[in-house]
Amino acid sequence: MKILVTDPIADAGLERLRAAGHEVATDYEAEGAALREAIADAHGLIVRSGTEVTADLLAVAPELQIVGRAGIGVDNIDIEAATEHGVIVANAPEGNVRAAAEHTVAMAFATARSIPQAHARLTTGEWAKGEFLGAELRDKTLGVVGLGRVGQEVAKRLGSLGMELVAYDPYIGEERADQLGAELADLDETLDRADFLTIHTPLTPETEGLIGADELAQLEGGYVVNCARGGILDEAALAEAVDEGVLAGAALDVFAEEPLPDDSPLLDVEDVIVTPHLGASTAAAQENVATSTADQVLAAFDGEPVMNALNAPSMDAAAFPRVKPYIELAETAGRIAYQLFDGHVNAVEVEYAGDIADEEVDLVTASALKGVFRPIESQVNAVNAAGIAEDRGIEVRETKRSGAEDFTSLVTVTVHNDDESLSVCGTLFAGDDPRIVRIDGFRVDAIPGGRMIVSRNTDEPGVIGLIGSVMGEYDINIAGMYNARQTIGGEAMTVYNVDQQVPEEAREKLESDERVIETRYISLADE
Numbered sequence: 320m321k322i323l324v325t326d327p328i329a330d331a332g333l334e335r336l337r338a339a340g341h342e343v344a345t346d347y348e349a350e351g352a353a354l355r356e357a358i359a360d361a362h363g364l365i366v367r368s369g370t371e372v373t374a375d376l377l378a379v380a381p382e383l384q385i386v387g388r389a390g391i392g393v394d395n396i397d398i399e400a401a402t403e404h405g406v407i408v409a410n411a412p413e414g415n416v417r418a419a420a421e422h423t424v425a426m427a428f429a430t431a432r433s434i435p436q437a438h439a440r441l442t443t444g445e446w447a448k449g450e451f452l453g454a455e456l457r458d459k460t461l462g463v464v465g466l467g468r469v470g471q472e473v474a475k476r477l478g479s480l481g482m483e484l485v486a487y488d489p490y491i492g493e494e495r496a497d498q499l500g501a502e503l504a505d506l507d508e509t510l511d512r513a514d515f516l517t518i519h520t521p522l523t524p525e526t527e528g529l530i531g532a533d534e535l536a537q538l539e540g541g542y543v544v545n546c547a548r549g550g551i552l553d554e555a556a557l558a559e560a561v562d563e564g565v566l567a568g569a570a571l572d573v574f575a576e577e578p579l580p581d582d583s584p585l586l587d588v589e590d591v592i593v594t595p596h597l598g599a600s601t602a603a604a605q606e607n608v609a610t611s612t613a614d615q616v617l618a619a620f621d622g623e624p625v626m627n628a629l630n631a632p633s634m635d636a637a638a639f640p641r642v643k644p645y646i647e648l649a650e651t652a653g654r655i656a657y658q659l660f661d662g663h664v665n666a667v668e669v670e671y672a673g674d675i676a677d678e679e680v681d682l683v684t685a686s687a688l689k690g691v692f693r694p695i696e697s698q699v700n701a702v703n704a705a706g707i708a709e710d711r712g713i714e715v716r717e718t719k720r721s722g723a724e725d726f727t728s729l730v731t732v733t734v735h736n737d738d739e740s741l742s743v744c745g746t747l748f749a750g751d752d753p754r755i756v757r758i759d760g761f762r763v764d765a766i767p768g769g770r771m772i773v774s775r776n777t778d779e780p781g782v783i784g785l786i787g788s789v790m791g792e793y794d795i796n797i798a799g800m801y802n803a804r805q806t807i808g809g810e811a812m813t814v815y816n817v818d819q820q821v822p823e824e825a826r827e828k829l830e831s832d833e834r835v836i837e838t839r840y841i842s843l844a845d846e
């Protein structure tokens with residue numbers, strides 16, 4: 320497989336991919352046409368914040384299975400478009416949290432004590448001791464906007480230095496805030512009370528422009544630190560507020576446009592200090608995120624759950640071996656159900672019975688949908704199957720029950736429309752040997768695979784012979800068969816495994832015999 324890496328990541332991550340036998344192509348400058356060309360045959364893409372992964376770029380990456388983000392923020396990745404293309408997006412949400420928190424603390428001190436400004440004066444020969452009178456953090460109030468992973472680490476560190484903590488985060492529980500010694504408040508109160516405001520939300524439509532001129536005015540006399548994302552804070556308003564002395568200072572690591580343009584008003588204001596998006600730039604953080612991202616890419620290639628996938632069902636690594644064989648079984652049952660069903664599907668139901676009902680089955684359900692949609696959507700996979708169902712107005716139901724008759728576990732895929740439905744039920748013999756044990760109410764014992772003919776006929780002598788001789792006439796070898804009937808002399812279902820494709824003509828010939836009610840050719844082969 321080919322993995323394209325378009326932002327610098329630590330060697331440990333690149334090595335992990337190469338050691339697994341993959342081709343790793345690094346191109347940190349690629350843009351426009353060159354980037355589109357480089358991604359055309361890539362199976363994996365690894366980025367940091369420097370690459371915009373747009374819908375247009377994803378459209379020219381037909382082989383792509385995963386975009387790995389070696390870091391936290393994914394605002395540079397069009398996740399919706401990736402989902403539509405069936406591409407997993409996974410980030411590394413843990414590895415650089417400490418680095419980002421430490422940088423935030425460093426920036427808070429740097430602005431409070433004007434360290435960069437004083438350094439600049441001294442290196443140009445000026446001993447400007449009398450011009451810098453800083454602020455202490457102790458006994459001041461820290462307003463934290465976004466009390467997630469980084470925000471909490473910042474709160475712990477600055478809280479331990481004697482700052483009062485007030486936090487605005489509508490999605491965090493009171494209890495967690497209490498444990499950190501932080502008081503939850505709305506944004507207004509947070510701004511009114513804070514001496515230092517630190518921002519730690521992702522950039523989303525909701526947070527874009529969250530801190531504008533009015534909010535900065537509320538923080539009068541205070542300091543702002545932003546090590547989260549540009550765009551959350553209005554840069555022009557900030558430059559003006561600091562320049563006019565409404566705020567004492569600001570420290571920014573991130574910008575609406577990166578690299579920060581030379582003509583940014585932020586660069587003209589003495590008390591706005593800036594770093595070029597260095598929050599995650601420590602050796603330890605880079606090694607963490609690079610190796611974690613490499614692991615996600617390798618898991619995706621191996622068809623294993625991608626732990627930090629943002630747009631695909633994920634699952635506990637310890638449970639995966641138990642669930643894995645059902646993933647394929649469910650896809651097979653979905654494929655058979657769709658091919659046997661005559662007509663439009665408007666609902667798909669996946670029922671789990673027995674031991675499998677105790678497991679996390681999101682991946683199995685996605686796989687059943689993949690099986691159903693495969694003939695109608697060429698690019699369907701576990702990432703986009705649920706979205707495809709939604710786009711097509713197909714209802715998806717997942718049910719569980721404890722008993723599984725004589726089996727350890729059963730997975731039943733039922734396709735429905737308003738008038739009828741058809742179920743295909745599968746199990747695993749000896750833990751991993753897939754069997755179809757019920758089709759549309761008939762108890763069968765069919766080994767799913769390759770090509771199959773499913774015949775419904777009357778249960779009377781000579782029918783099996785008829786099917787055998789018609790198959791012989793068309794040079795079709797029967798590899799196996801299973802016959803089931805509801806009552807003696809009633810309706811029977813026969814499932815044949817065959818080695819060759821079955822032409823329409825052969826089926827017509829069978830169906831012209833009055834004893835044969837209907838035949839269906841099912842292919843699980845890629846033909």
Ligand SMILES: NC(=O)C1=CN([C@@H]2O[C@H](COP(=O)(O)OP(=O)(O)OC[C@H]3O[C@@H](n4cnc5c(N)ncnc54)[C@H](O)[C@@H]3O)[C@@H](O)[C@H]2O)C=CC1
Pocket residue numbers: 391392393412415416419464465466467468469470487488489490491519520521522525526546547548572573596597598599600
């Ligand atoms: N400067 C740098 O190099 C780095 C920057 N980051 C950035 O730091 C930010 C925080 O990262 P994490 O803490 O890992 O994310 P997280 O997802 O753990 O936490 C974000 C928090 O923001 C809260 N939030 C979301 N919308 C909100 C809203 N409208 N108002 C208030 N709170 C809201 C969430 O509830 C959550 O608690 C992200 O933007 C990330 O990209 C992270 C690492 C390095």
Ligand SMILES: O=C(O)C(=O)COP(=O)(O)O
Pocket residue numbers: 367368369389390391392393415596597598599600
């Ligand atoms: O992880 C994040 O969200 C960061 O902002 C770090 O960005 P970077 O990987 O240094 O481009």
